[in-house]
Amino acid sequence: MDRERPPIRSCPQCGSRRVGHLGGYHFFCGDCCQELQVRPSQGRIDVFDIDEEGNLTAVGSLRLSRAGRPAP
Numbered sequence: 001m002d003r004e005r006p007p008i009r010s011c012p013q014c015g016s017r018r019v020g021h022l023g024g025y026h027f028f029c030g031d032c033c034q035e036l037q038v039r040p041s042q043g044r045i046d047v048f049d050i051d052e053e054g055n056l057t058a059v060g061s062l063r064l065s066r067a068g069r070p071a072p
């Protein structure tokens with residue numbers, strides 16, 4: 001059960017609104033085909049590539065404020 005509203009409504013990388021909520025702080029962009037993992041305590045979003053087998057490879061991180069939230 002999610003008590004908080006998901007902090008991402010559009011992809012911070014490509015701006016797509018095809019962002020699915022996987023649960024918790026995990027999101028998936030249908031255009032980038034990348035998983036976004038929000039780390040509120042660290043103020044950033046980690047970005048992962050997903051291969052055919054579903055393995056995640058870290059490709060970088062973004063400032064959380066770019067997702068539409070003001071920086072703390």
Ligand SMILES: [Zn+2]
Pocket residue numbers: 011012013014015016029030031032033
């Ligand atoms: Zn995207």
